Amino acid sequence: MPDIFENLCVTAASGLEAVVKRELIKQGFEPGGASYGRIPFKGGLTDAARLNMTLRTANRVYLDLTSCKAETFDDVYDAIRALPFSDFIPHDAKIIVNASSHRSKLFALSALQKVAKRAVADAMGGTLPETGETYRFTADVSDDVLNFMMDTSGDALHKRGYRKMVGEAPLSETLAAALLLLTGYRGGVLIDPFCGSGTIPVEAALIATNTAPGLKRTFAFENYPVFDGKITRELREELTAKIADVKPDIAGYDVNPSAVSMAEAHLKAAGLSGKVHFQVRPVSELSSRFKSGHVVTNPPYGIRLGDGEELKKIYAELAAGKKRLPGFTFGIISAYPGLERALGKADKRRKLYNAEIETTFYSYFPKIRN
Ligand SMILES: C[S@@+](CC[C@H](N)C(=O)[O-])C[C@H]1O[C@@H](n2cnc3c(N)ncnc32)[C@H](O)[C@@H]1O
Structure with missing residues (x-):
């Protein structure tokens, strides 16, 4: 597993941060303070797999690949360009980058998105065919700090798979x-x-x-070539038992x-x-x-x-x-x-x-x- 997979971040809806943190603590993690709906903590890809399957109240689980001060687009480009993407995503990966910003000098989201995507492509050797599986990233700049994160969930976690029909005004x-x-x-x-x-x-x-x-559902991490499918099978067996x-x-x-x-x-x-x-x-x-x-x-x-x-x-x-x-x-x-x-x-x-x-x-x- 790549060394950079050591920080996780889960997102929570506004007002639910404390409940999500309690779920993490119950599972032995040590979540840091929540800001802008993001809760950071130490953990790897196997932890992410378990959390995707078990968290009841979080929105998504991300691998936080890098975190650094970012006041210019060059700061963003350099931090992302330095990541070893070829170690964990295939060359034909379809890359989708979302951007968010809170109280920061960098607030133009489409520019942030473009710079981040360019940096991923350059780190992987230039123009990409993008014909394979989708990999979703988020470039978040909050209080002038960039967090570049890879989504491990795929569909958001409220999609458990059992709600086939839509009632009147359903709750998530x-x-x-x-x-x-x-x-x-x-x-x-x-x-x-x-x-x-x-x-x-x-x-x-x-x-x-x-x-x-x-x-009863699948997750984005199950498509990662670096993720051993045996772990998911064992996790499902353990949780079923x-x-x-x-x-x-x-x-x-x-x-x-x-x-x-x-x-x-x-x-x-x-x-x-x-x-x-x-x-x-x-x-x-x-x-x-x-x-x-x-x-x-x-x-x-x-x-x-x-x-x-x-x-x-x-x-x-x-x-x-x-x-x-x-x-x-x-x-x-x-x-x-x-x-x-x-x-x-x-x-x-x-x-x-x-x-x-x-x-x-x-x-x-x-x-x-x-
Ligand atoms: C906001 S919806 C509940 C949605 C639900 N939490 C879900 O996730 O699907 C309110 C429900 O109250 C029901 N309702 C309205 N008047 C009612 C009454 N007098 N007694 C019982 N149910 C009633 C409606 O039929 C509607 O399904």
Whole structure:
């Protein structure tokens, strides 16, 4: 494996950096401070392979190939031109370079992109045929420091492979997993009374059964000639052996029958049939035979679904259901301004983005201890 593969960087959506860092720490890594959604740490390509398959809340995993001060395009060119690309990518590689910049003298992204790509081509001997596999790089200049990174994920990590159909206003899989982890869900009783296409219950079932979220998809690193396919096979075997045969008490409800059928299909595609009880049921009937557990949910909030009076009624019904479940922890993501008027003051609030929409994630802790 090339010596320069010793630094990794994962990206996280705004507001989720701390959850991603906790996942990394749990796996024994020592993440540095997050800046501009990037979390750097020490690690190699085999670590990247494991992280792609196991991280529930990150966007992508990158190999950070070089990091240096960059105030001119010459600084960028020289740093990238010095990298031994021919040691780890084939001559026919199709090179795609994305660029980003934050608070830096270099802010012209298309120029940054061009210079970086020219430097890769020159390092590999000049004009490239670009007829082979795609290799994606990111040239990021933040606070006048260049990080030139190679993507190991391919499709972003929210694409687990189980969501075949698109419901109304679905949550991304990584955000759904983050909401569950932020609510303290690690397995056991969970209810999503507005389950839509089932993202929260399916992610809960993945967590409860200790199933690695990336087991059913492929990643960019699998095409790298320097990466030994045996490692991926062994990793998949190891992670498959760790799946727990438990029957968690997870329920997903929705008033829309077609949303419920979609949720069932997604559960099946995730290989988790039978692990969630999906049912057509309005939130007015929210109840549980259990005294404690978690309710994590994404109700309609008016921007993409529902209107004024209807929303008021839905939140009043959710509030009544919450009163019937005093031993439950609630986590609710919404942009409905009247939420706390209906449900009472939250114990905790976090600002999160759901597909560009600014939302708040409200946490309510149990009012009775069991
Ligand atoms: C924002 S979507 C949930 C999306 C879901 N998290 C996903 O990833 O697909 C809100 C859902 O609430 C459902 N809904 C609306 N009114 C409802 C009610 N009174 N009771 C239960 N579900 C309702 C809608 O059918 C919709 O699927």
